[in-house]
Amino acid sequence: MKLKEFAHQLGLSPTTVSRALSGYPEVSEKTRQRVAEEAVRLGYRPNINAVRLVTGRAGAIGAVMGRKGEFQFSEFMIGMAERLDGEDIDILVSPMAEQETRDEIQIYSRLVTSGRVDALIVHSPRPEDERIRLLHKLGVPFLVHGRSETEVPHAWLDIDNEGAIRRATSHLLDLGHRRIAMINGGAGYTFSIHRDKGYRDALEERGIAFDPRLVVHGHFTDELGFRFARSLLEQSPRPTAFVAGSMMTALGVYRAVRSRGLVVGRDISVIAHDDVFPYLTAENMVPSLSATRSSMRAAGARAADLVLQLLGGRPADEIHELWPVELILRESTGPAPAEARS
Amino acid sequence: MKLKEFAHQLGLSPTTVSRALSGYPEVSEKTRQRVAEEAVRLGYRPNINAVRLVTGRAGAIGAVMGRKGEFQFSEFMIGMAERLDGEDIDILVSPMAEQETRDEIQIYSRLVTSGRVDALIVHSPRPEDERIRLLHKLGVPFLVHGRSETEVPHAWLDIDNEGAIRRATSHLLDLGHRRIAMINGGAGYTFSIHRDKGYRDALEERGIAFDPRLVVHGHFTDELGFRFARSLLEQSPRPTAFVAGSMMTALGVYRAVRSRGLVVGRDISVIAHDDVFPYLTAENMVPSLSATRSSMRAAGARAADLVLQLLGGRPADEIHELWPVELILRESTGPAPAEARS
């Protein structure tokens, strides 16, 4: 059913009906009421593409999913959905296929210049990020989830990775650990750099020398967690504690520790970063996992909220939000074994 | 840049440019060539919403994400993206927020009647599924990922859950296990029902009585895997083997087994269903996990392919695809302990 036909059935003009449905103030309350009821009864809904054409709005926020299919992504999206529910704004997901023909920049460029999205969310930025530069140039509103040093003004939302890892590392140092390994995220991402910094600063505060052999970078998978941890545990003297970049990494670390006949929480302490997943919880691991925690879902909800503000005209360089991260101590952390103390 | 302006710069009419870009046969090869080059050079891209309005196509496939944010969902989406890459079709994700105001049916209804999507994918169907009935009634193409007995004709793609679990259970029976517990998915979903059937059939083949206390249903989380397994292990005689519905469930089961001082693969055998995740692999678990395996990503790619066929006019009731499932034996399965054999 089209507007014209629907309006005709009501004995009103398309104009009035359109206004009634869009909640314009000038239409009388009784008319609005009637139009709303009849729309439901007759099943009329505006054609979204006509609306988009005439208003110039795409009615969608774009999110480009990483090539690796990060498991955090869906949590973030659910968060966005919670906030977007009832806003009549869709989430357009452009996952980059693993063997993509187009490169990342092209995907962003196409999304924007063809008018598919009103705004974009940029994940896992780097200090110098071409995507940010591009989106700024294109003049489309966007929010960076994470931080970047790219010189153009941009809105961002990030968690305090540096502070989180600093505290985690400090805590391990408090417990007497001196050789603390860190399995960080992929090299080059700002969040990895921040975590590296948090780690090094904690060491420095105690005057402990930084040993580059103790820090490794890679994707957040159980496989890498396992392999890195195995190999780190072969060092002599071996590390007595691990800082793991993700829950999946922690799973791998737990396995590696066990496979060496060691016990997590006694021989080896572990702290991981937990994005809070409904299907995998730090609390339930055995032993329960000490973690720096920040809800990815909450970040998604807030990100959607901030994008809405951006769309509402709030200046991008006014939106800079840094979230503190909780440190939750559980059973996986304990005093360093006496023989390892310095 | 708009078509009119772009065409003007080329000294051509909008008509010709449009045809050249859309690959119509009547335009001369040299003109097409030139238009294509200039489009890239000047950065012209058709406004997608105008195209959509005039063609009546939405240029998007909808996928409604489950309320729980299932971790399988992103893998499926990446698969879709792989197939859709270069097709100029977007994936529109409507995650249902946890405390949703609208119900599921309304989400589907809105997606379709407002013209946001050309086709939809329905996940986790039930034998009687109102969504399927609705989409059929609305006349929109859709593909069911999973199976349903809903009487309207519909395209579907599913894996052989029943056969997979039958084989898994049979294998455990071959190993001498007699008390085999199954931690299945949520009750009511067709895939859970099929898995239940595969399990019961395997028992029946050997003339072993079905004990309802050994089968439980719930979401695929490590927490439920752990809690169910803990509680099942308290039975006397206790089960000597587990069939776990997902990798996350298996993680919980492993923990529960260990927490009882038992050893997976020796005291307790475990087989899980593995959707193949890049970040969590059955092979790397300790002990490595025997699994029924089917790639969720491949399913997503094929699903996108089938939807494209649907959009191309292939009749829905011609599209019924049932995928076999591999059974991969690793270290988590072994002979039943002698004292437990009957």
Place this chain on the structure above:
DNA sequence: TTGAAAGCGTTACCAC
């Protein structure tokens, strides 16, 4: 092979 013009279904600007 190319071009002019009529829509596609809505919103929003002006009148009334």
Place this chain on the structure above:
DNA sequence: GTGGTAACGCTTTCAA
């Protein structure tokens, strides 16, 4: 408070 009407940017007959 309500109703005409001109866009929105493109595709697609119909003519040339």
